[in-house]
Amino acid sequence: MEAQLTDARPRDRAATRQRLLEAARMLFGEYGYEQVTVRMIASAAGANIALVGRYFGSKAGLFGEVLAGEPTVRAVVEGDRAGLPRRLAEYAAERMSHDPESPILRSLERSAGDPEIQALVRDRLQAVLIEPIEALLGGPDAHARARMATAVFLGIGSVRRLVGPETPSPADVDRLTAVFELCLGLEPLP
Amino acid sequence: MEAQLTDARPRDRAATRQRLLEAARMLFGEYGYEQVTVRMIASAAGANIALVGRYFGSKAGLFGEVLAGEPTVRAVVEGDRAGLPRRLAEYAAERMSHDPESPILRSLERSAGDPEIQALVRDRLQAVLIEPIEALLGGPDAHARARMATAVFLGIGSVRRLVGPETPSPADVDRLTAVFELCLGLEPLP
DNA sequence: GCGGCTAGTAAACGAGCGTATACTCGCCGA
DNA sequence: TCGGCGAGTATACGCTCGTTTACTAGCCGC
Structure with a gap:
């Protein structure tokens, strides 16, 4: 019997990106931009630090994308x-x-x-x-x-x-x- | 004719402390606590960086003294x-x-x-x-x-x-x- | 005149940050 | 079967921060 019963594939760029985005959303909301480090975000998302840079350009870029993706009030x-x-x-x-x-x-x-x-x-x-x-x-x-x-x-x-x-x-x-x-x-x- | 016409003596602990306090008051007010570095404060006061630690214990201690000294609203x-x-x-x-x-x-x-x-x-x-x-x-x-x-x-x-x-x-x-x-x-x- | 207290100095320390680089490894098409 | 593309990784770079340490030098009482 193979492992990987769930549909969560490893090495899934889109999914990892999404996990980073959601971790960032949660952490930025909780502690504010400057108190949150990219290491915290990567750790919370279970991803590597370098991926923040790769997928979002920079910490600020990630923050911008979090803001833009909000359903707002x-x-x-x-x-x-x-x-x-x-x-x-x-x-x-x-x-x-x-x-x-x-x-x-x-x-x-x-x-x-x-x-x-x-x-x-x-x-x-x-x-x-x-x-x-x-x-x-x-x-x-x-x-x-x-x-x-x-x-x-x-x-x-x-x-x-x-x-x-x-x-x-x-x-x-x-x-x-x-x-x-x-x-x-x-x-x-x- | 000797220099030092003003009453500003060098090596004046109280005066230096006061200069640091006023520089901190101005800078903290202008930019906020985290944006201001002790180097900026010391430089604005014309004093050495180490004196912030010596006279106020820490950056936070200096900030606390700035707040306490305010005439308030x-x-x-x-x-x-x-x-x-x-x-x-x-x-x-x-x-x-x-x-x-x-x-x-x-x-x-x-x-x-x-x-x-x-x-x-x-x-x-x-x-x-x-x-x-x-x-x-x-x-x-x-x-x-x-x-x-x-x-x-x-x-x-x-x-x-x-x-x-x-x-x-x-x-x-x-x-x-x-x-x-x-x-x-x-x-x-x- | 001189020794010691002390204000002031220069430099470095260690930690943490955002970012960049060089790499590994697994999958997939040919 | 195999080559390469790309997701993911480990690590280090360069910087800035607050703080500390070892030192220099001037004033004051004796």
């Missing part, structure tokens, strides 16, 4: 305009008590230093949060309002990360909803 | 309760367009990685922002409200840092004031 931002504050508030409330699942958001919180990485993160933040909100809002100062809502959103993550998670009460979520309504210049729902 | 947090949202909003608006002068706030934005540094920054954030606001507010959920206001405050800095500065309009400041009133659970001023 689109579910929150897409949807009807009136419900946006509530959806933002509920998502933000989730982030008061738990680390985000999305490497983008985690990276936004944790990856500060490297200018190249900052540029990647910035572009992504614009693309997945600020611009969609701005488009949904419309109006003359939509950009400023989208920016402010994004600020609240990010700040909640910063506070959790810095001073620890805390479970929000229902009243907190309501207050947060009102805050987002105010930021976005939308009327409260009846 | 006390002016905003101290004062009457009713005016707090406005003061917060004005200070936050300032931070929309300019980098903060305070190394604490800058470090809050930029120093993410090292756990020891994170602990220092967290303690400082609690001491200078969350706890004073909480004390000023009073009431049952004062902590949650102080946390939320702090989140908005920090988030604004994050957005400026990530996507660039933007000068707020007077309407933005008004909206921000309302946001802080909401966060803090205070009534709007007449």
Whole structure:
């Protein structure tokens, strides 16, 4: 009887690449760009260090690909305009008590230093949060309002990360909803 | 005529220490903890690298002393309760367009990685922002409200840092004031 | 005048990083 | 059967970091 009952072939470029990508996604999200070494990634993926360079060019290239491959927070931002504050508030409330699942958001919180990485993160933040909100809002100062809502959103993550998670009460979520309504210049729902 | 007209004596332990401290304050504020090397600090202070270790124990020790020596944002947090949202909003608006002068706030934005540094920054954030606001507010959920206001405050800095500065309009400041009133659970001023 | 305390210096250490190189080995088509 | 292509490997390179060590030299009390 031959071994290799599973379909996981050895020497499978695509599969190894994928394992590296997923290990990187997990580690970058957990610890931030600069705290994660390529050795950690390779080790977590059960692959060789040199393969990071071979498959992604560099550590930054790998990070970029992780960011690009994210499904993002689109579910929150897409949807009807009136419900946006509530959806933002509920998502933000989730982030008061738990680390985000999305490497983008985690990276936004944790990856500060490297200018190249900052540029990647910035572009992504614009693309997945600020611009969609701005488009949904419309109006003359939509950009400023989208920016402010994004600020609240990010700040909640910063506070959790810095001073620890805390479970929000229902009243907190309501207050947060009102805050987002105010930021976005939308009327409260009846 | 002898040289040394100034009162800056050479071989002055206290003065050298002070120069190192001020160079560190400036650099940490500008670039964040991990981006600044002890060589940069020593060079900016015109001192030898080894003196950082001698006078402050370590880079982290120096950072801790920089944080501890900060005058902080006390002016905003101290004062009457009713005016707090406005003061917060004005200070936050300032931070929309300019980098903060305070190394604490800058470090809050930029120093993410090292756990020891994170602990220092967290303690400082609690001491200078969350706890004073909480004390000023009073009431049952004062902590949650102080946390939320702090989140908005920090988030604004994050957005400026990530996507660039933007000068707020007077309407933005008004909206921000309302946001802080909401966060803090205070009534709007007449 | 001189010995010792001490501020300041130069240089190196060891570790960790991202990256690059030279290699091994197994599979597959001819 | 065999040659080569390519996935995967082991290792080292060059660099920068924080830290430490051994040393130099100036001031002060005696």
